[in-house]
Amino acid sequence: MWAYIAQRVLTSIPVILIVGVITFSLLYVAPGDPAAIIGGDEASPQQLEEIRRQLGFDKPYHIQLGRWFLRLVQGDFGTSIFSKREIRELMAPRLQPTLSLGVQVIILSSLLGVSSGMLAAWRAGRKLDRGLMLVAVLGFATPGFWLAFILIWGLAVNLRWFPVIGYSPIGDGLLQHLHSMFLPVLVNSVLGSAFISRITRSAMLEVLREDYIRTARSKGLTEFKVFIRHAFRPAAIPVVTVIGASLASLATGFVVTERVFGIPGLGRMLVDSIARRDYPIIQALLMVVATAYILINLIVDVIYAYIDPRIRY
Structure with missing residues (x-):
C-alpha cells in the first residue's frame, strides 16, 4: 500500500512542475507590463x-523560472504589486473561509448524492426513482449563480432565515459560522450532489445485476444487507471518481x-487580483488551486486502492 502511495506521489511531481x-509563463503572455502597473503613468x-530590475525581469527566462520555483519550495509566494505585502500574509486570513x-x-454533497442515488436504485423504475432523478437533472442543469440568487431571494430576502451576504468566522461561534455559510454551502452541494446521485444510481443498478447479488438474496439476506455489504463497495469506485472530479470542479464554483x-x-481574492492585474497573487493562487486539484486526485487514487486491492498491483 505504501509503495503504491509513493508511486502516485512521484508521478504527481512532474504534473506540478508542468x-x-x-x-x-502567464506573466509573459498576459496583457500589460507589470513594471508600468507599479510605476504608474508618470513613471x-x-x-x-529599475522596477523591472527589482522584479528580476532583466534576467533570462530560465533563471527567473528557477528562482520562482525555489521561492515556492520555501513557501515564499512573492510580494503583491499593489499592497507591497507578502502574498503569504495576504492569503493566510482568506484560507480559513475557503477551507x-x-x-x-464535500460532506453535504457526498451525503446527498450517495444517499439519493442509492435510494433511487433501491426503488428503480418507481415514482421515487423518477422524482429523485428529475431533481438531479434540474440540479445538474441549473447555473450556480442563478441558484444562488434564487436562494438569496427566497430564504434571505423574503423569509429572512439567513443573511444575504457576510461571513462569520469560526471564532465568533460554530453555530453562527454555520448559519452564515448555509446558503453558499447549499448552492455548491446541490450542484455537486446532482451528478454524484446519477452516477451512484447507475453504478448500483449495474452491480445489482451481478450473479453474486442474486446468490446473496437467495440466501435470505435482507435487501438492506445486500445493498450495503455486497453491492455498495463494488459500486463505490465510479462514485469515488465522480466525487473527486466534482470537488475539483467546485474550486471554480467557489x-x-x-x-x-x-x-x-x-476565490474572491483571485477575482480581485485579476481585476487589478496583480500577477504575483494570480500566479500564487493558480498554483494553490492546481496543487489542490492534484492532491484531490491523489486521495482518490488511494481510496481506489483501499476499495479494490487489485489496483495496487
Missing part, C-alpha cells in the same frame, strides 16, 4: 527599467460563490 511552468523609462466552505460542501455571498476567501 503546471508551475505554465502558471509562471519615466529609467524608473520602469471551511470546501469541507462542508470563485462565483464567494463573490456572490461576500465571503472573504481565496
